Every structure is written in structure tokens, then in C-alpha cells.
Amino acid sequence: MASDGSVQRRISLRKKVNLRSYDEGLMNDELYDKKLEDSLKKKSKTPEDLEKETRTESMIAFSLGFPIDALLEQEIRAGVVSELGGKEQNDYLVVRNHILALWRGNVRMWLTKGQIRETVSNEFEHLINSAYEFLLYNGYINFGVSPSFTSQLPEATEGTVVVIGAGLAGLAAARQLLSFGYKVVVLEGRNRPGGRVYTQKMGHEGIFAAMDLGGSVITGIHANPLGVLARQLSIPLHKVRVNCPLYKPNGEPVDKEIDSSIEIVFNKLLDKVMELRQIMGGFKSDTSLGSVLETLKCLYAVAQSTDERQLLDWHLANLEYANAGCLSNLSAAYWDQDDPYEMGGDHCFLAGGNWRLIKGLCEGVPIFYGKTVNTIRYGNEGVEVIAGDQIFQADFALCTVPLGVLKKKAISFEPELPARKLESIERLGFGLLNKVAMVFPHVFWGEDLDTFGCLNENSHERGEFFLFYAYHTVSGGPALIALVAGEAAQTFESTDPSILLHRVLTTLKGIFQPKGITVPDPIQTICTRWGSDPLSYGSYSHVSVQSSGRDYDILAENVGNRLFFAGEATCRQYPATMHGAFMSGLREASCIYQLTRVPQNYPKKSLPKNIGQVNATLVNLFKMPDLEFGRFAFIFDLWSEDPESRGILQITFGGTEEIYKELLYCYPDTTRFPLQLYTIISRGQAHQMQEITGGDENRLSFLTKSLGLKLMGSTALLIDGNSVIATIAGSRKGKRNRSAQRCNPKKSP
Numbered sequence: 001m002a003s004d005g006s007v008q009r010r011i012s013l014r015k016k017v018n019l020r021s022y023d024e025g026l027m028n029d030e031l032y033d034k035k036l037e038d039s040l041k042k043k044s045k046t047p048e049d050l051e052k053e054t055r056t057e058s059m060i061a062f063s064l065g066f067p068i069d070a071l072l073e074q075e076i077r078a079g080v081v082s083e084l085g086g087k088e089q090n091d092y093l094v095v096r097n098h099i100l101a102l103w104r105g106n107v108r109m110w111l112t113k114g115q116i117r118e119t120v121s122n123e124f125e126h127l128i129n130s131a132y133e134f135l136l137y138n139g140y141i142n143f144g145v146s147p148s149f150t151s152q153l154p155e156a157t158e159g160t161v162v163v164i165g166a167g168l169a170g171l172a173a174a175r176q177l178l179s180f181g182y183k184v185v186v187l188e189g190r191n192r193p194g195g196r197v198y199t200q201k202m203g204h205e206g207i208f209a210a211m212d213l214g215g216s217v218i219t220g221i222h223a224n225p226l227g228v229l230a231r232q233l234s235i236p237l238h239k240v241r242v243n244c245p246l247y248k249p250n251g252e253p254v255d256k257e258i259d260s261s262i263e264i265v266f267n268k269l270l271d272k273v274m275e276l277r278q279i280m281g282g283f284k285s286d287t288s289l290g291s292v293l294e295t296l297k298c299l300y301a302v303a304q305s306t307d308e309r310q311l312l313d314w315h316l317a318n319l320e321y322a323n324a325g326c327l328s329n330l331s332a333a334y335w336d337q338d339d340p341y342e343m344g345g346d347h348c349f350l351a352g353g354n355w356r357l358i359k360g361l362c363e364g365v366p367i368f369y370g371k372t373v374n375t376i377r378y379g380n381e382g383v384e385v386i387a388g389d390q391i392f393q394a395d396f397a398l399c400t401v402p403l404g405v406l407k408k409k410a411i412s413f414e415p416e417l418p419a420r421k422l423e424s425i426e427r428l429g430f431g432l433l434n435k436v437a438m439v440f441p442h443v444f445w446g447e448d449l450d451t452f453g454c455l456n457e458n459s460h461e462r463g464e465f466f467l468f469y470a471y472h473t474v475s476g477g478p479a480l481i482a483l484v485a486g487e488a489a490q491t492f493e494s495t496d497p498s499i500l501l502h503r504v505l506t507t508l509k510g511i512f513q514p515k516g517i518t519v520p521d522p523i524q525t526i527c528t529r530w531g532s533d534p535l536s537y538g539s540y541s542h543v544s545v546q547s548s549g550r551d552y553d554i555l556a557e558n559v560g561n562r563l564f565f566a567g568e569a570t571c572r573q574y575p576a577t578m579h580g581a582f583m584s585g586l587r588e589a590s591c592i593y594q595l596t597r598v599p600q601n602y603p604k605k606s607l608p609k610n611i612g613q614v615n616a617t618l619v620n621l622f623k624m625p626d627l628e629f630g631r632f633a634f635i636f637d638l639w640s641e642d643p644e645s646r647g648i649l650q651i652t653f654g655g656t657e658e659i660y661k662e663l664l665y666c667y668p669d670t671t672r673f674p675l676q677l678y679t680i681i682s683r684g685q686a687h688q689m690q691e692i693t694g695g696d697e698n699r700l701s702f703l704t705k706s707l708g709l710k711l712m713g714s715t716a717l718l719i720d721g722n723s724v725i726a727t728i729a730g731s732r733k734g735k736r737n738r739s740a741q742r743c744n745p746k747k748s749p
């Protein structure tokens with residue numbers, strides 16, 4: 001069937017099923033229990049049983065991207081074994097694969113070393129340690145959203161990170177960093193999380209559907225980390241069925257024979273592009289895939305009749321969809337550079353929409369919404385992330401904003417980003433895919449269909465409504481999504497939605513009315529405009545002319561070990577996908593963790609040695625504040641009446657003040673209320689605050705906006721305000737001694 005599998009080519013059209021054995025969709029916890037039971041019975045196992053089990057585990061590791069019988073480069077760099085290539089390495093591989101298989105068997109469980117020790121002999125203790133640490137801190141095990149993980153969160157002692165963007169990359173990184181012991185805050189420009197994953201509830205009066213207006217298909221479920229999240233949250237996956245009938249522009253079904261012959265032509269053309277590339281030793285960097293395909297099309301005189309041309313155009317539109325870019329912009333040399341890494345297995349929809357993954361990932365992560373970051377400053381001392389009039393300081397910043405936002409220079413970096421990064425941002429493509437989401441009173445397209453396609457008259461319109469996703473199986477209602485790719489996606493952005501709606505309904509009526517099926521008016525429709533969205537400026541990345549896969553790596557490079565980057569456009573192996581974005585977040589969390597392990601990499605602000613003592617002094621001083629109103633308490637240097645002399649302000653927040661949440665500097669510990677925050681303030685400023693009317697909210701606003709003072713937690717104060725605390729404590733002691741002297745000048749005998 002010619003159009004079979006068309007939707008499966010979301011990422012690559014030349015899909016080879018490689019020998020991967022592990023299917024996330026097939027794993028379940030009963031299976032795991034059996035496996036664990038079997039493992040525990042290891043002593044009674046025959047050598048053949050063990051051999052078989054080891055082989056299965058190595059296949060699982062392989063499915064997860066680990067080479068068979070070899071270490072990852074990452075593992076070599078991490079020094080997981082003392083000597084490469086010997087017996088120790090072989091033993092390590094067996095232990096590592098065993099750990100991976102154990103966790104993938106039950107991804108809801110936080111796998112501990114203790115559990116591994118139950119099935120691995122004591123003599124390999126050092127290998128358990130090195131494999132476990134490697135897999136844990138590189139995001140291969142114990143990642144995700146299982147409720148049992150929250151109890152494993154360590155105390156935050158490692159450092160502080162501001163993550164910019166609450167999409168899949170930002171959320172994955174934030175959760176991972178929290179689990180490694182960092183203090184994290186996420187700043188998100190929108191008033192919702194998820195970024196380019198956005199499920200909108202549509203419909204009314206008892207007919208509702210959850211519609212994915214951004215990322216929708218989990219492309220390849222084998223070993224896909226999003227499959228892990230779905231299992232952890234017990235969300236069913238719906239395999240996208242391969243049957244995808246195609247219709248001509250007039251609504252007639254496409255003739256099956258022409259359909260399959262043109263699909264063959266299309267695949268052959270792509271094969272020829274690859275052959276040519278090999279023969280010529282590569283294409284010039286400015287050669288586009290579109291121009292090579294056009295030349296080959298003419299050379300072989302294929303698809304010459306109108307029907308054939310329109311069919312071939314449909315396949316080209318599908319290719320433009322996969323790449324969110326016009327073929328005339330894609331690099332002939334590198335457009336498919338990520339093909340070798342393609343996830344195997346079925347493509348799936350998530351029941352109820354992908355927001356369910358986002359919701360799970362957000363739990364327990366401090367996210368501040370409506371915070372559009374406009375400046376990121378970074379240097380040896382740390383970072384400052386500025387959103388409007390608020391400054392967030394931290395040890396590290398992780399920027400996960402879309403490539404479109406970087407291209408627009410919507411964020412200014414101080415100092416400017418290195419030239420090579422700027423050039424990669426410029427070169428790499430960021431294209432468009434738009435959707436029309438429609439909820440109808442009932443399903444009229446046939447219950448057994450997940451997709452159908454429609455050809456267009458003209459080549460330049462080939463991407464308009466070329467593919468429909470039927471969402472009734474997963475959205476909870478009778479819903480369709482029409483895709484608009486390539487050139488058509490761009491004109492779509494500036495076309496009146498009522499015209500678009502008229503056009504899409506005409507297409508549907510053309511297909512269904514000749515079959516005697518009435519197409520009802522939709523209950524609700526939404527047209528996306530990802531290209532005009534100021535927090536995205538496009539849909540996803542592609543390798544455009546002049547660019548190459550290397551640009552993804554350059555985008556992923558950190559700057560000065562302070563400023564990090566994640567997001568789909570930083571993921572060379574899995575760009576333009578939801579799982580790629582998620583994995584890039586895990587990757588950067590690991591990078592930050594590795595850096596922090598090597599202290600000279602970043603001079604962390606050090607705590608004074610006598611921190612406990614200073615803290616006790618601070619607590620004592622605030623038992624008797626020198627000035628107090630509302631929730632504000634002040635202590636001052638009692639020797640000085642100078643309005644410039646420095647004191648300390650303590651503000652106490654209860655657990656319910658939503659309105660203050662965003663002002664709590666970077667790292668509100670929302671679990672421990674009442675929360676006390678501090679700032680260093682002059683006497684004069686304190687008196688100015690006292691004059692402010694309208695309650696604490698106005699005073700707080702005056703403090704942060706007019707006085708420009710930043711609130712901080714007690715640890716930061718003990719570092720920055722150490723000497724102020726000492727001076728104030730000294731002045732109190734002095735006063736007390738003096739008054740004591742006045743009462744009792746003589747030492748008692």
C-alpha cells in the first residue's frame with residue numbers, strides 16, 4: 001500500500017528497522033516482577049540461563065543506544081573502568097546492562113544499589129558503583145516522573161540553577177537537577193508550561209476533545225524516554241495505524257496502482273540523492289535537497305502526468321512536514337544526518353494528549369510563569385537572568401528557548417555569545433508546521449482511520465491540509481487535525497482563519513460528500529500560528545543549506561561553564577522531536593553535575609567556615625529587631641545613626657501568599673513555610689519603606705522595584721552579609737556592655 005506508513009516518516013523517510021529488541025510499549029511491571037524473581041533465583045540458574053539472560057540484557061542496552069560489547073565514549077571519558085579492553089571492561093558491561101535492564105523493567109521504581117547487590121556478586125561491588133553512578137548521573141536510570149522518586153530528593157546543597165523555558169527540555173533538566181541536589185527555578189515566558197507541547201481542550205456542551213496543537217506523535221516507541229514517562233504515569237499509548245488513504249484534489253480516491261508506483265519513484269529519487277552524494281563525495285554546502293530532487297525528476301522524466309505529479313508532490317509535502325522546512329531550504333548534504341539514530345518501533349499518540357506528560361513533569365518543580373527573559377549575564381562569579389524588572393542570580397543558567405527565539409535575538413547575552421555559536425544559530429534552519437484543529441459533532445471519517453491524506457492542485461500549495469490526523473481514539477471526542485507544511489505553512493500564517501476554515505471544510509466535503517457522507521459544521525476550530533508566536537517564532541529545526549549536524553553540537557556547547565543550552569535544536573541525534581528535547585534536558589543536567597564535581601571548573605561562592613555560628617547570631621539578633629512593621633523586621637548597627645549605615649531586613653512569608661511567590665528571589669523553599677528572606681538595607685531606605693502606605697504588598701513592591709533591592713535566602717545572606725551581621729552583633733554587645741558597666745561598674749568580687 002503506497003501511502004502506508006507515510007505518517008511514520010515524521011523524521012525520516014528511509015526507515016530501516018534495525019535489530020532492536022526492547023519495546024517500551026511491551027514492558028510492564030508484572031514482567032519486571034517475574035524478571036526480578038528470576039534474577040533472585042540466579043543461584044539456581046544454569047550457565048546457559050545466565051548466558052541467555054546476559055544476551056537479552058545486552059540487547060536491551062543496545063536498544064537504548066549502548067554499543068554491543070563496547071563502552072560509550074561518555075563512559076570512557078567518565079573512567080568507568082581502570083583499564084580499557086580487558087576482563088574488567090567485560091564484567092562492567094554485564095553489570096551495566098543488568099542495571100539498565102532492571103530499571104527499564106520497572107521504571108516506576110527508584111533503583112538502589114542495594115537492589116542491584118541482590119543479583120550481582122559482591123566481588124563486583126566496584127563495578128556496581130561505577131556503573132550505577134554513571135547511569136544515574138547521565139540520565140539513563142531513575143529519571144522521570146514516578147511519585148516514588150520525590151522521596152529520594154536530596155537536600156539542595158550542590159548549587160543553584162536558573163532554567164529558562166518550561167518546555168520538555170527545561171522541565172527534564174529541572175527535575176534531574178533537583179534530584180541531583182541543586183536548587184532550581186524555572187522562568188517561563190508563557191502562562192503555562194509545555195512550550196511547543198500544548199494540548200488544548202476544545203468543544204462544548206458535552207463534546208470535548210484534548211487536541212495537541214504542537215508536538216503530537218511519539219515517533220518510535222522503542223526505548224523512547226517519553227514511553228518511560230507514559231509508563232510511570234500509567235497513560236495508555238495508541239499506536240498510529242498505518243492505513244492512510246489518499247484523495248485527489250477533487251476528492252476522488254487515488255488509484256492504488258499509481259499510488260504505489262509513485263511511492264516507489266519517490267523512494268528511488270531519495271536513494272539516488274544518496275548515491276549521487278556518495279559518488280560526488282558530498283554536495284556543496286549551498287546545494288538544496290529541493291534542487292537535487294528537481295534535477296533528478298527531470299533527468300529521469302518521472303511523474304509527468306498531472307495525477308502523478310500531484311502524488312509526488314504529496315510525498316514531498318510529507319518530507320517538508322518531517323523537516324518543518326521547504327525542500328529548497330534543506331541541505332542536500334546533511335538534511336538526513338540524524339537518520340542513523342532514529343528510534344525504532346511504532347509511532348504513538350498519548351491518550352488524552354501530551355499535556356499529561358507535561359503536568360507530570362511540572363510536579364514539584366518551582367516554575368515562575370509570565371517571566372519573559374530579556375537578558376542573561378554570565379561570568380566567573382555566576383549568572384544573572386533578567387526578566388523585566390526582576391533579576392535572578394545563580395551559579396548556572398540553562399537556556400532552553402527555541403532556536404527561533406535565539407535567531408530573533410530576543411534575549412541579549414552579556415557578554416555576547418561566542419562567534420561560532422552565533423554563526424550556528426544563524427545557519428541552522430527553523431521552519432514551520434501549522435495545524436487546524438477541529439471538533440465536530442460526530443465522527444464522519446470512519447472509526448478505523450488514524451490518518452488520511454489529500455493531494456493539492458498546485459506544487460506551491462502541496463503542503464496545505466495534505467494530511468489529517470483523526471484524534472477520536474485518543475482525544476476523548478470527535479476531532480480532526482489538518483496539517484499545513486512547507487510553503488503553504490507560511491502563507492497560512494497571514495491568511496484570515498475564516499478563509500482557512502472554509503478551505504479545509506471544502507477539502508473534507510470534496511472527500512466525504514461523494515461517498516454520501518455529510519460533513520457537519522465543526523463545533524470549534526483553532527488555527528495555529530507557530531511562526532508568529534513570540535516565544536517560538538517557528539515550529540522546529542532542520543539542517544538548512546550551509547548548515548550541518550555539527551551546528552546542533554555547537555548550539556549545545558556551554559559558554560564559560562556557566563551558561564548552558566538545551567532544547568530540540570541542541571540535540572544532533574534527535575532534533576525536531578519531543579524526545580530529543582527531553583533528552584537534551586537530561587544531558588545538560590548531567591553536564592552541570594559533572595562540572596560541579598570538579599570544583600576548579602567553577603568557583604562556587606564559598607560559605608564562611610563559621611556558618612553555623614553566624615546563623616545562630618542572626619537568629620538571635622532578630623529575636624529583638626530594632627524596627628518592625630507588618631511582616632518586615634530590621635536590625636541596625638547601633639553605633640551609627642547615619643542613614644547610609646547598613647542593616648538587615650528580614651521578611652517573613654506565610655504559606656499562602658501566592659502574590660509574593662514570584663518575588664521570592666530565586667530559590668523559594670515552598671515546602672518550608674513560614675519562609676524568611678533577607679536583604680541588606682540602609683537605615684535611610686528602611687525609613688523610606690516605613691513611610692509607604694497601602695500595606696505590605698506596596699512596601700514589597702517599593703523595596704524591589706524602587707529601591708532595587710534583591711531578596712535572598714539565609715545562606716546567601718550569610719555569605720554576602722557576613723560582615724554586616726558581625727558589625728551589628730558587635731554594636732549590640734558593645735551597647736549591652738556599656739549599659740551593664742553603667743549599672744555595675746565594678747567587677748563583682
Ligand SMILES: Cc1cc2nc3c(=O)[nH]c(=O)nc-3n(C[C@H](O)[C@H](O)[C@H](O)COP(=O)(O)OP(=O)(O)OC[C@H]3O[C@@H](n4cnc5c(N)ncnc54)[C@H](O)[C@@H]3O)c2cc1C
Binds near residue numbers: 164372410530576578
Ligand atoms: C506544530 C508542531 C508539531 C510538532 N509535532 C511533533 C511530533 O509529532 N512529534 C515530535 O516528537 N515533535 C513534534 N514537534 C516538535 C516538538 O514539539 C519540539 O521539538 C519540542 O516540544 C521542543 O521542546 P523544547 O523544550 O526544546 O522547546 P519548547 O517546548 O519550545 O520550550 C521552550 C520554552 O521556552 C519558553 N521561552 C521562549 N522564550 C523565552 C524567554 N525569552 N523567556 C522565558 N521563556 C521563554 C517558551 O515559552 C517555551 O515554553 C512539533 C512541534 C510543533 C510546533
